[in-house]
Amino acid sequence: MKIYFAGDKFAKKLNWRYQKIIDILTGAGNTVMTNLDLNNASQFDENDVEKFQARGETLLEQMDSLLLEITSHFPESGYLLALALAHKKPTIFLAETGIEIDKNIKQILNDKNAAQLLEIKSYRPNKISKAVLEFLEFAEKKAGREVPRIKFTLRITPKIERYLHWKTLNTNFSKADFLREQIEKMISEDEEFKKFNP
Amino acid sequence: MIRQARKKILILYCGKELNYENFCAWIKEMPELEIIAEIAFLFLKNDDGCDKNYFWEQLSQEIRKQKKFDGFVVIHPLSGLLFVSCALSFLLNDFKPPVIFTADYDRPDGEKNKFSIKANLINSVQAATMDFSEVALMFGNRLLRANQAARNYVSSLSLFIGPEKSVLGKIDFSIRILKKNLKNIKAPARFKSRLNDRIEYVKVLPFFNFDNLRKLKEKDGLFLDGTGQILSAKNSDFLKKLDLPVLLFNFQDIESGRNLIAANYLTMEAALTKFMFVLAQTKKISEINQLMAANIAGELL
Secondary structure, eight states, X not given: OEEEEXXXXXXXXXXXXXXXXXXHHHHTTOEEEESSOOTTOOOOOHHXXXXXXXXXXXXXXXXXEEEEEOSSOOTHHHHHHHHHHHTTOOEEXXXXXXXXXXXXXXXXXXXXXXXXXXXXXXXXXXXXXXXXXXXXXXXXXXXXXXXXXXXXXOOOOHHHHHHHHHHHTXXXXXXXXXXXXXXXXXXXXXXXXXXXXX | OOOOOOOXXXXXXXXXXXXXXXXXXXXXXXXXXXXXXXXXXXXXOOOOSSOHHHHHHHHHHHHHHOTTOSEEEEEXXXXXXXXXXXXXXXXXXXXXXXXXXXXXXXXXSSHHHHHHHHHHHHHHHHHHTSSOOOEEEEETTEEEEGGGOEEOOSSSSOOEEOOGGGEXXXXXXXXXXXXXXXXXXXXXXXXXXXXXXXXXEEEOOTTOOGGGGGGOOSOSEEEEEOTTOBOOHHHHHHHHTSSSOEEEESOBSOOOBTTEEEOTTSOHHHHHHHHHHHHTTOOOXXXXXHHHHSOSSSOOO
């Protein structure tokens, strides 16, 4: 997933927290772009940027979801949220427990369309990993990640083909369904990956 | 951290597609706007009659009298958008808050276009909260100075294009205002907020007979669109004998002189609306020449 992460670039005291969030997201296999000057963040290729510009598209439209850390308020957060909702991008506001959320943002949750795409989460600093992983689950669900959408071409041997045919014959599963199920099972049993995925 | 007070933005709807009730319903579908700024709305009927300059003057007066707002967004049909925004750039040349135009245009089937209109409006409101004094167009990923913009007919969400110095802002993950391109007019003059529409517009095609211009009556100016032609010495002498200012647009190798004013340093819309604006300020040929050559609202290409 391509995730845009934004925080208050003037809140230097929170940089360690912002970096931790980026590290968790990238560790889970996501591409993270950010307004902050931190490690492990990505940038678009120049050729891609030119293509987007020629089409009149913004870089924000290319992202799958947004994570805004608003423990320290930054003025652009409202605008980013508004644009994310306009482009139907799932967005999460993360704020440390005890921080007051702008009432205009809370009021957005009264709109049923916006409420489906927005979550506001409070967290304790020592539980930041849990908060970020919950965001990933929310974003993947809302971004339609549970529905297989990514085309993947795999060349197989005749022997594998015979096996898949034999395994799925007289079942309601296609060969692709069977393979997806096997991979989901591997994911659920992979202890290393579980650290990044609840 | 001290939070800044929320900016107040007025959205003026001058479109044709929606009546007042539908407009209110449409705005209600966008609660996101209130996150960015404190929003108020004004529904202006845009009578699509011939008296367009009357509506342009009315729009500028309406904006001027709204003293409590920090910025303005005007939603206008695509058709005529360049003319109205150019006109307002002159009528509001000394106006401090930003005025951002975007369009209410036909929405063909397809989710992408619906998102674009909403995104344009959100970007317009955000731009209107920023600190610059320009009349600009917001479409796609560009904020352009209105009186230097032209229609972009290549398939793109950025419906208008302009030279590099007309790009006032770019949108990637946020709106970046390009300060180097903002107009640098330290003490803008205060003019009359009027436009003079007693102008004859003539398109000069290769077979055009300049003798037809003898029949011009009750006009304060002549706008000749040269379509890339060369103005012959004979025709130039003929025009110099006319007792009114003549704006020469899109002629090759032309220079100002006497009552002839060369305007190849402007877009067509900017040239025509600036001419209307200048003719409302003065009748003296020398002053008309001076004002047409001056950089009133950042319009010079």
